[in-house]
Amino acid sequence: MTSPDAADPTEEPVTVTDSARRAALAALPDAERTYLGEITAAVTAAVGDDVRGLWLIGGGAQAAYDPGVSDLDVLLVTGRRWPAPARTALGERIVHPALPCPAVGLEFVWYADPDLHPLGDPVVFALNVNGGPGRGRLIGLGPEPGDDQWWAVLDLAAARRVGVALLGPAPNEVLPEIPRDRLVAAIRDSQAFHDGPDAGSPNRVLNLARMVALLEDGRWLSKAAGAKALRERAPQFAPVLDAALTARADGSWIDTALASALSDRVRDLAR
Numbered sequence: 001m002t003s004p005d006a007a008d009p010t011e012e013p014v015t016v017t018d019s020a021r022r023a024a025l026a027a028l029p030d031a032e033r034t035y036l037g038e039i040t041a042a043v044t045a046a047v048g049d050d051v052r053g054l055w056l057i058g059g060g061a062q063a064a065y066d067p068g069v070s071d072l073d074v075l076l077v078t079g080r081r082w083p084a085p086a087r088t089a090l091g092e093r094i095v096h097p098a099l100p101c102p103a104v105g106l107e108f109v110w111y112a113d114p115d116l117h118p119l120g121d122p123v124v125f126a127l128n129v130n131g132g133p134g135r136g137r138l139i140g141l142g143p144e145p146g147d148d149q150w151w152a153v154l155d156l157a158a159a160r161r162v163g164v165a166l167l168g169p170a171p172n173e174v175l176p177e178i179p180r181d182r183l184v185a186a187i188r189d190s191q192a193f194h195d196g197p198d199a200g201s202p203n204r205v206l207n208l209a210r211m212v213a214l215l216e217d218g219r220w221l222s223k224a225a226g227a228k229a230l231r232e233r234a235p236q237f238a239p240v241l242d243a244a245l246t247a248r249a250d251g252s253w254i255d256t257a258l259a260s261a262l263s264d265r266v267r268d269l270a271r
Contacts, residue, residue: 021164024056027063031102032072039094039108040166043076046090052077052113053168053175057155061164064222065103069248071132072103074166075159077174078126081112084141087127091139096131105135109155116156119176123152150189157183161220187211187270195263200253205244208262209237215269223248230262237262 025033036056043054058073059065065072087110092098094108110127128140143149157178163171178186191211194204203223210226212233213219221229227241240258247254 024061024063024164028060028065029067029102032060032065032067035099035102036072036074036166038099039074039106042090042093042099043167046086046093047078047082050078050080050082051167052079053171053173054166055159055163055168055171056166057159057163058107059222059224061162062222062225064224066224066249068104070103071105071107071135072101073107073155074109075155075163075171076108076110076127077113077116078110079113081114082126087141088139091127091129091141095129095137095139096133096135101132103132105130105132109152111156113174116176119156119178121182122147122149123156125152148189148193150186150193153178153182153186154190157186158220184215184270187215187266191263191266191270195259199256199259202244202247202252202254205240205254205259205262206248208259208266209241211266212262212269215266234265 025036028036040054043051054074054076055061056073057075059070060072064070090110094106096106106129108127108129109125111124112126115124115126122143124142125140126142128138130136130138143152156175160172160175160177163175165171168174190207194201194207198204206223206227209230210221210223213221213226213229216233217229219229224245227245231238231241240254240262243254243258
């Protein structure tokens with residue numbers, strides 16, 4: 001269970017407004033906006049009117065896209081399950097370099113509505129595409145036994161709150177609400193990953209900072225906004241936040257011990 005002073009991370013805020021959507025898209029460089037248009041066109045060509053929604057998520061949806069550092073994260077939901085050849089064809093069409101990605105990488109995940117309502121365990125995705133100038137190529141057609149699932153739970157929960165529609169309605173009209181216990185369990189699993197094989201990554205620090213904001217205030221923030229919020233609330237973490245932001249910008253890693261106290265704070269909040 002969560003700490004008694006923690007906020008409810010599943011509490012729903014006001015839906016992203018049209019003006020916020022326009023602002024988030026306008027904040028992207030021209031090449032990235034054009035690229036998202038090409039992704040949208042490829043999706044429409046592949047599945048037609050079966051699209052229930054296509055959303056930009058992640059930092060790009062929060063006007064926090066950082067050229068040369070950030071990925072572009074896109075989530076698709078269709079009304080029905082599609083056969084593997086159709087899913088593979090879309091993956092081959094949009095994966096870098098078939099469709100050159102102007103960001104560090106693309107993270108694109110497709111779900112079928114029957115696999116979201118109810119949400120399975122494990123979470124079943126139809127297609128997972130990664131690739132870009134700074135990312136390895138991946139086209140996955142579903143989870144494998146033993147795969148980590150925390151990322152899918154966190155992506156769906158965040159997308160429901162902050163996703164920006166490229167096609168279709170607001171994400172909270174389509175995506176399932178994630179039960180609090182499952183979301184907090186995913187936060188714990190995410191922390192275990194970042195404290196383990198990802199311990200030296202600056203994203204460990206920045207994701208931990210975001211989790212503090214989520215668990216304490218119920219806010220889904222970008223990495224940069226999460227770091228700013230934590231600095232204001234807990235100035236003692238300023239050195240590790242500065243080190244992480246610098247390392248993220250120059251592509252380096254940091255001393256794994258720097259994040260220990262921050263990791264302890266998240267662990268306490270997610271008890």
